Amino acid sequence: MDKEIEDLLQKVKEANRKPFWQSTPQEARSGPMLMALLFGEPPAVERDESFTIPSSQGFALPVRLYVPSAAPKGLIVYFHGGGWVIGTVAGYHPFTATLANRTGCAVLSVDYRLAPEHPFPLPVDDALAAIRWAASDAAAKAIGIAPRTLVAMGDSAGGNLATVASRIHNASGAGRKVDLQVLAYPVADHDFQTGSYAEFAEGNLLTRNDMKWFWGHYCSDESKRSHPDASPxxxxxxxxxxxxxxxxxxxxxxxxxxxxxxxxxxxxGVPTEVVRGEGLVHGFLAMIHYAPSAGRAFEKMVKAIERATSK
Structure with a gap:
């Protein structure tokens, strides 16, 4: 483990902050996220604009589009983390701006509806609406060029939404398919009894009780958690x-x-590479300028996107 991460865990322990699972959603949203604390200043991007796209129940889904200076090689649809309860596009701005510059791709960052006000499946509806927009002519018009490659990407709960929405979209046969999914520490199931849940139940930023709290707000009806659109x-x-x-x-x-x-x-039969970031903790995308191992993990993601856009 990097010394920087060891120091961070010690600081968190000494701060004795109120854990998510003992908080209300409003309290959890009011505190600073790791991205604000650790990432640093956002880089400038050639063009960045906010607008809405239609989703279910007449919801106008807020999104933020980043377009780098050179003609974009692809379009990345990005879903932020936060257990479906916290997190915003604005909070992830430093990372998504960096992602656009580092990959040479346009990035569509998605402010999907949050639980418990908007529980499962509404965040999935928003994720699918974003993917469908990205696969349409509207995206090419907004970017100024039809992207060669379409990527779904997300971290934590955002990784869950990215993989679910890209599977549903590709299976539908409607429009161009998603070519690549890039998932950072995704939520893939609701089983709290795995080996890693037992080993890291406490003390590593995200705890087992926190995840039970997030799932409780996102999908309070436990019988629905096994739905493949909740647990891929x-x-x-x-x-x-x-x-x-x-x-x-x-x-x-x-x-x-x-x-x-x-x-x-x-x-x-899906070509898949799985990489374990040894010594890394949940939320490491916020640490790519803070801990060397987190930076190396991010570079693997950048390289995978570059390979996909060069095909």
Missing amino acids: MRAQDLSASPEALIVTAGRDPLRDEGEAYGQRLQDA
């Missing part, structure tokens, strides 16, 4: 899923489910 690990057929890169964190309760999900994709 439970999908009977994953063959429509796009090629995948899954990067897990070695010290994360979600590690085992992310890696098992990668195996499920491989078993379904």
Whole structure:
């Protein structure tokens, strides 16, 4: 583990902050996220604009589009983390602006509806609406060029939405398909008894009780958590899923489910690479300028996107 991450965990322990699972959603949203604390200043992007696209129940889904200076090689649809309860496009701005500049792709960052006010399946509806927009002529018009490659990407709960929405979209046969999914420490299941849940139940930023709290707000009816659109690990057929890169964190309760999900994709015939970031903790995308190992994990994602856009 990087010394920087060791120091961070010690600071969190000494701060004795109120954990998510003992908070209300409003309290959890009021505190600073790791992105604000650790990432640093956002880089300038050639063009960045906010607008809405239509989603279910007449919802106008807010999105933020980043377009780099050179003609974009592809379009990345990005879903932020936060357990479906916290997190915003504005909060992720430093990362998504960096993602656009580093990959040479346009990035569509999605402000999907949050639970508990908008529980499952409404965030999935928003994720699918964003993917469908990205696959349409409207995206090419907004970007100024038709992107060669379409990527779905997200971290944590955002990784869950990215993989579910890209599978549903590709299976529908409507419009161009998602070519690649890039998932960072994704939520893939609702099983709190895995080896990594047992080993890292406490002390590594995200705890087992936190995840139970997030799931309780997102999908309070436990009988619905096994729906494949909530827990993609439970999908009977994953063959429509796009090629995948899954990067897990070695010290994360979600590690085992992310890696098992990668195996499920491989078993379904989906080209999938699973990379474990040894010593990393949940939320490491906020640390790419803070901890060297987090920066290296991000570079793997950038390289995978560059390979996909060069085909």
